[in-house]
Amino acid sequence: MKSLKRLFAGSIAALALGSGLALAQSYPSKPVRLVVPFPPGGAVDLIARLIQPKMSESLGQPFLIENRPGAAGNVGVESVARGAPDGHTLVINTNGQAISPAIFKKLSWDATDFTPVSQLVASNLILISSPKLQAATVAEFIAIAKAKPGVLNYGGTGVGNPLHLTMELLKLTAGIDIVAVHYQGDAPLFTAMMSGQVEAAVVPLSTALPLVKSGKIRALAMPGARRVSVLPDVPTIAETLPGFESSSWQGLFVPSRTPRDAVDALYRGVVKALAARE
Template sequence: MPTRRQALALAAAGLAAPSIARAQTAAPAWRPERPIRLIVPFAPGGSNDIVGRIVAEAAGQALGQPIVVENRAGAGSVIGAELVARAAPDGYTVLINSSHSTVPAIVARVPYRTVEDFAGVAVAGFSPHVLVVDPKLPARTGPELVALLKVNPGRYNLATAGIGSGVHVAAELFRSTTGAQIEAVHYRGGGPSVSALVAGEAQVGTPTMASSIGQVRGGGLRALAVLAERRSPALPDVPSAPEAGLPKLIHEEFFPILAPAGTPAPVVASLGAAFRGAIGQSAAKLVEMAGVSPREGFETPEQVMALVREGVERYTAILRAAGVQPE
């Protein structure tokens, strides 16, 4: 019988194999002459940082130049995303940002156009968020947590990765679907928000699986539910949201990799081929280390940006239904 790691590897390889084949047979149309910056608009240790570092090394090898991860945290990813939007469209600056579609739904004055100012390169994968609590909290199930919060309104803190982050959207979805009265505290990225939970500064969180999976496995956090319709192979012992009695608490993030608008088509094509190949080669690691599953169907810039556009519409609908207006 295969081990969990072997099963994850086989599943990931099956998902990624067609992309790998295409990436290996396509001749690069552009070769960079110096290192490329991959901007992560959050602090180190969060999901974008983890996923970005996993795929950057293999993509750099394919392109013949290193891809250097550069953390530019602040304003719920707006600072880093704006840097890329304003960068020269020459292929040497790219962005990975799972909050790219959530920002315009919650930030009133975004200093760039979410779709028009970017070109789609690739999608590193998809991953559900996780409902976690401080292990010292006397709640071991979703209903127990909701009941605890309702009898103690305002007593506990809910950690997010910053205003406009996917974690913020998940937090608002938790509050709106459960009616829990809990204070949201915004940190400067997924890593700091998880650290706050482990330290007891906050007691409840809806972090990404990538940023929290190590603490969940190690016992630093107690996971009550994976915010998906089904359990995740990365955390097979954690119930899905419906199993945990929270059927409306479904929230999944995706990781678009983007270049500035106006980047020449051959450059975008070469970047896309390199990143898709890297994602395929790293599929098992992405699942095991980050709970991120690669998917087919995002081979062109248009497909990537269509996903971004659909995300803006979906997250906006979630937040408006929760009564959250842009700030």
């Protein structure tokens, strides 16, 4: 009897091991859907398109980018939370992935619905203003805002995302009253700023840098802890408001219950994609 039990246990273990090996060898077995919960052209979309070809090359299947913007990224995130936990549906998101469950009362998902694969980048943000606004420094911007409470506005790309919360932190720290105007992505926000419809905004450095260097928008300060090498003359907000600091990151997530072998394969693909020098 004991020998039969041992035989049965051994058979179950062999089957489990065999299924795990089969998954590791066959994953991915079809094209992988990579959801970007923001419009094309933004910082998250840019990172997705940078890693996409290397991920496809590494894992041997196409990675298909699907932009699903809306509700500060929550629309796209929800679609992945409901996806099959087989490693063929992913989402790339900012630290809004961790923030949203804390500030939105009615979400159909929470942090436990996802397994993290990897952080992709630590993102620098930048405080910018329209060239039409007579403010070249944070101090000048604060002075104008205090002289005209409730008159100036700032652009955003979603309620509750890191960019919006950084501007709200600046309002609170500086004691100013400026009005939020939200846009469907970085591109329309930049267009509005260049025309003078929007006076200020906190945006990803990666998307703002070409416009800053061309003089189409003005760099006021960096919300992060230190200056950045690509704009060494732009001070931090903390140089005017000591202690101020805000930053962001982007990461890759899969639905919870995705097999560990698939998560590990994706992680290895990310490592290769980020290590590529092209």
